Amino acid sequence: MEKRFSVSKILLNGFFILFSLCFLLPFLLVVSVSFSSEASIEAVGYTLLPSEFSLEGYLYVFQNPQQIIDAYIVTAFTAFFGTLCALVVMSMVAYSLSRRDFAYRGGLTLFIFITMIFSGGLVPSYIINTQYLGLGNNILIYILPGLASAWHIVILRTFFQDLPMELVESAKLDGAREITILSRIIIPLSKPVLATVGLLILLGRWNDWNTSLIYITNQKLYTLQYLLQRILREVEFIQAMAKEMPTGISAAQIAGDLPTESMRFALAIVAAGPMLVVFPFFQKYFVSGLTVGAVKG
Amino acid sequence: MMKKEVAKNTYSLPRSSVLSVRTFKKNWELLLLAMPAIIYFIVFCYAPMGGAVIAFKYYNYIDGIFGSRWVGFDNFKYFFLSNDAWRITRNTLLYNAAFICLDTIVGVALALLLYEVKSRKCIKYYQTTMILPHFLSWVIIGYISYALLNPSYGLLNQVIGAFGGEGIDWYATQGAWPFILVIFQIWQCIGLKTIMFYASVMGIDQSLFEAAKIDGANKWQQIKYITLPHLVSIITILTILAIGGIFRGDFGLFYQIPRDVGLLYPVTDVIDTYIYRGMKNGDIGVTSAVGLFQSFVGMVLVLLTNAVVKKINPDHALF
Numbered sequence A: 001m002e003k004r005f006s007v008s009k010i011l012l013n014g015f016f017i018l019f020s021l022c023f024l025l026p027f028l029l030v031v032s033v034s035f036s037s038e039a040s041i042e043a044v045g046y047t048l049l050p051s052e053f054s055l056e057g058y059l060y061v062f063q064n065p066q067q068i069i070d071a072y073i074v075t076a077f078t079a080f081f082g083t084l085c086a087l088v089v090m091s092m093v094a095y096s097l098s099r100r101d102f103a104y105r106g107g108l109t110l111f112i113f114i115t116m117i118f119s120g121g122l123v124p125s126y127i128i129n130t131q132y133l134g135l136g137n138n139i140l141i142y143i144l145p146g147l148a149s150a151w152h153i154v155i156l157r158t159f160f161q162d163l164p165m166e167l168v169e170s171a172k173l174d175g176a177r178e179i180t181i182l183s184r185i186i187i188p189l190s191k192p193v194l195a196t197v198g199l200l201i202l203l204g205r206w207n208d209w210n211t212s213l214i215y216i217t218n219q220k221l222y223t224l225q226y227l228l229q230r231i232l233r234e235v236e237f238i239q240a241m242a243k244e245m246p247t248g249i250s251a252a253q254i255a256g257d258l259p260t261e262s263m264r265f266a267l268a269i270v271a272a273g274p275m276l277v278v279f280p281f282f283q284k285y286f287v288s289g290l291t292v293g294a295v296k297g
Numbered sequence B: 001m002m003k004k005e006v007a008k009n010t011y012s013l014p015r016s017s018v019l020s021v022r023t024f025k026k027n028w029e030l031l032l033l034a035m036p037a038i039i040y041f042i043v044f045c046y047a048p049m050g051g052a053v054i055a056f057k058y059y060n061y062i063d064g065i066f067g068s069r070w071v072g073f074d075n076f077k078y079f080f081l082s083n084d085a086w087r088i089t090r091n092t093l094l095y096n097a098a099f100i101c102l103d104t105i106v107g108v109a110l111a112l113l114l115y116e117v118k119s120r121k122c123i124k125y126y127q128t129t130m131i132l133p134h135f136l137s138w139v140i141i142g143y144i145s146y147a148l149l150n151p152s153y154g155l156l157n158q159v160i161g162a163f164g165g166e167g168i169d170w171y172a173t174q175g176a177w178p179f180i181l182v183i184f185q186i187w188q189c190i191g192l193k194t195i196m197f198y199a200s201v202m203g204i205d206q207s208l209f210e211a212a213k214i215d216g217a218n219k220w221q222q223i224k225y226i227t228l229p230h231l232v233s234i235i236t237i238l239t240i241l242a243i244g245g246i247f248r249g250d251f252g253l254f255y256q257i258p259r260d261v262g263l264l265y266p267v268t269d270v271i272d273t274y275i276y277r278g279m280k281n282g283d284i285g286v287t288s289a290v291g292l293f294q295s296f297v298g299m300v301l302v303l304l305t306n307a308v309v310k311k312i313n314p315d316h317a318l319f
Helices: A002-032 A038-044 A056-065 A066-100 A107-116 A122-132 A150-161 A167-174 A180-190 A191-206 A212-213 A223-233 A235-241 A251-257 A260-294 B002-011 B021-056 B074-081 B083-116 B118-134 B138-149 B155-162 B174-202 B205-213 B221-245 B253-255 B262-268 B271-280 B284-312
Strands: none
Touching: A002 A150, A002 A260, A002 B083, A002 B138, A002 B174, A038 A056, A038 A260, A056 A167, A066 A107, A066 A150, A066 A191, A066 A223, A066 A260, A066 B021, A107 B021, A107 B284, A122 A212, A122 B021, A150 A191, A150 B083, A150 B174, A167 A180, A180 B074, A191 A260, A191 B155, A212 A223, A212 B002, A212 B205, A212 B221, A223 A260, A223 B138, A260 B083, A260 B118, A260 B138, B021 B074, B021 B284, B074 B083, B074 B284, B083 B118, B083 B174, B083 B221, B083 B271, B118 B174, B138 B155, B138 B253, B155 B174, B174 B253, B174 B262, B205 B221, B221 B284, B253 B271
16 A cells, blocks of 8 residues: 555656656756857757857847847836736726725626627727827837726726725725725735736736737837847847947848857847746736636626 | 625615716716726727727728728628638637647646645645746747747757657648647646646545545545536636637737748638738738627627526526
């Protein structure tokens, strides 16, 4: 009995160790390519451990970092500021919806619910945002269209609803305004759910690349992820990063001289690394966000 | 429950019309708090819904949405008579159906296995590694897939070469892509799904298992009669949501992993990538028609699935 138990235990853990390698090895591959020399990539291809260790990819990235700095600033600003704005807008409406004595509750719920199951589609949104609102090539495009989401409002409302109503009641008796009740009583009690929703929004914005793809042509306004996508897809972009190259050399030569492969992957590490280290620490919030979201609205 | 009843009694107002001035005076503060969101939904959700009339128009930039000429159902006709309609609808539906089935089966299986691991430390480690891809954008996953599949440098071809095989030009091999896309989709989302199912299994009353063990139930019987029935509710909810989105291809997956290679369109093009490409080429009328078709069918499917589930078991319905 004892022995059989341990055999199944070894099999079980063996399976999970192999399984988790499926998730770790791809990262190791990307890191390894970023530290490989261009010559060794030419010779043997991408390897799980650098066959010839080199920092040339990173050197090129840090020699001409303006684009990455721009993209970092745009991404960080829109992600943090946008998340904050969205949390303010959504907790206000969620608070109103959480109040059972709010006369327009039913109508407003339907009004928001409809946006959950039907949308006009990408094309009308694009036309309205660019032609009527002037959001094309405008940094506000990262912030405004993401200000609210029906799902997140439902999560917040459900949480607010379960807070003790007596608090609101007594504050009202003391003559407090609704905005005061929200900011002084409800918000301080709702930190866990605000953290959950905030992190969900933040992750989405940090990883946003489609907005730039559709609305932005000005290189100064690219998000990090979009910059990365262009670098992976287009050789010209890498050439633009090597402005210091002496003139008179053809584009093909420049491309040939640059450590293009390792540089691409070095950039991916520089761009994605920090958040990949930070986010897993907040894993429990993401998980709780999911389970809250799965509860019926 | 008591709490809510008390609150309701103190707060319920004498019945008066929702539109009356008296109601407004009582509620204006809460309405004001809701205002930014109301304006947001009007501008960014309802205006595009109205703007969807361009699906019935011949759009030109100068006349705008309202000034453009009406063409009835011409845009829809054009789309449904083209070869693209069948291809992108089939791809979107089949891929999503595969994702729904496999994500659920693999997720539940992993959750059940994870439940058998008793060491807290190990569980934590397995969960954290599995969930890592969830924190990545599709761009980064695109890098990873490129590092594996690149025909000259990629790791996969090196492995094939090491076993004496001939390297394959993956970005020119249509037959491989259904598998590649399914694998990357599972790789990206399975951690979260597993953790969700695992959390649900953890919520089962332990005494049920103990009672079953005393009655002589083996592992498989415990799973069949206790664990799986308990998971039905969460599986149903997730499936309703997924069926509602069955007409929506994950743009990131289908755009970043196949790298927009034209040769692969027959097996990788879905409705969302088609709309994006069409819009970029200026086919406003047709793409907005496709978008409206997608949105409408999606809505019908959500309502239908929910109605069916409600009929079978009201507790599992979403709304």
